[in-house]
Amino acid sequence: MGAMSVLYPVAETAEAALQAPKGFCAREREAAGLAGEAVTFVTEAVGPAFASQDAALDAYAGRLDDERPGRRVSVAPEQRWCALRPVAAPAKKKVQPAEPAMKDGRRWPARDPARPAPLWRLSVSYWRIGKLASPTPTEAARKLRRQEGAESLDPAALRALARQPMQAVRPQQPLDIGLFETRPPEAPHILMPDE
Numbered sequence: 001m002g003a004m005s006v007l008y009p010v011a012e013t014a015e016a017a018l019q020a021p022k023g024f025c026a027r028e029r030e031a032a033g034l035a036g037e038a039v040t041f042v043t044e045a046v047g048p049a050f051a052s053q054d055a056a057l058d059a060y061a062g063r064l065d066d067e068r069p070g071r072r073v074s075v076a077p078e079q080r081w082c083a084l085r086p087v088a089a090p091a092k093k094k095v096q097p098a099e100p101a102m103k104d105g106r107r108w109p110a111r112d113p114a115r116p117a118p119l120w121r122l123s124v125s126y127w128r129i130g131k132l133a134s135p136t137p138t139e140a141a142r143k144l145r146r147q148e149g150a151e152s153l154d155p156a157a158l159r160a161l162a163r164q165p166m167q168a169v170r171p172q173q174p175l176d177i178g179l180f181e182t183r184p185p186e187a188p189h190i191l192m193p194d195e
Contacts (some may be wrong), residue, residue, distance in 0.1 A: 007078045010127040014046040017081075017126035024078075031127035039127040048086060049119035056084050056120040063122075085123045086099075089116035138151050 009021030009029045025031040030037045050056035057066050063082045066073040075082075100107055144150060144161065153161075181192040 005078065006080050006125075008041070008081050009124075010039065010129065012129050014042075014124045014126065016046040017124050018046060022129075025127060028127070035127070035129045037129060039129055041121055043124070043125040044120045045085070045087070046124050047122050048139050049089075049121050051117070051119060053084065053086075053120050055124065059121055060084070081125045083123045083125075083184045084120055086118040087121050089119050157171070 005026035007024035007026055008031070009017040010023050010025055010072075011017040011021040021032045025034055028039060028041065034086045049057075050059065054068070057064060057068070057071075060082065062073060062082055063075065064073070066076055144153070180189075180194055184190060184192055
């Protein structure tokens with residue numbers, strides 16, 4: 001028996017994916033056929049932010065794995081398209097980054113009690129019907145960062161930049177000889193494996 005694939009909902013929004021999806025599909029081709037148009041795989045936060053992980057697990061009971069004693073729930077492998085993620089609370093003042101320091105066997109200092117505790121939000125992965133609203137930048141992040149107006153990139157464009165694969169500055173040149181290959185002295189035109 002093979003591994004089960006996650007069946008992601010097909011919907012216009014994350015809320016629709018939770019409430020009334022058009023169906024569930026594992027692959028883009030199936031989702032596009034069900035939707036009747038192009039689909040894009042996205043992961044979005046949905047719903048309110050909760051002050052504790054327990055409160056979020058109680059609100060979304062049955063949608064997430066719950067390991068708490070007396071409330072153990074295990075979601076079926078094909079229905080694991082929801083996840084609980086910590087998010088930063090809105091800062092009231094600018095927070096300075098912590099400096100690493102080895103004290104009492106700990107690398108980082110204890111959390112400052114003045115800093116807000118993280119909030120918890122539900123994140124939903126689904127097949128969004130239609131194209132994404134903001135186009136994905138195609139240039140490498142290091143080039144866009146140095147351009148005029150780099151500060152004005154919207155959050156969606158920054159997330160798209162962070163998720164795109166890294167691009168080489170220039171194409172890699174072919175190697176004439178590999179790490180475990182040698183040229184025998186009697187036939188220098190031949191490459192032989194050497195282990």
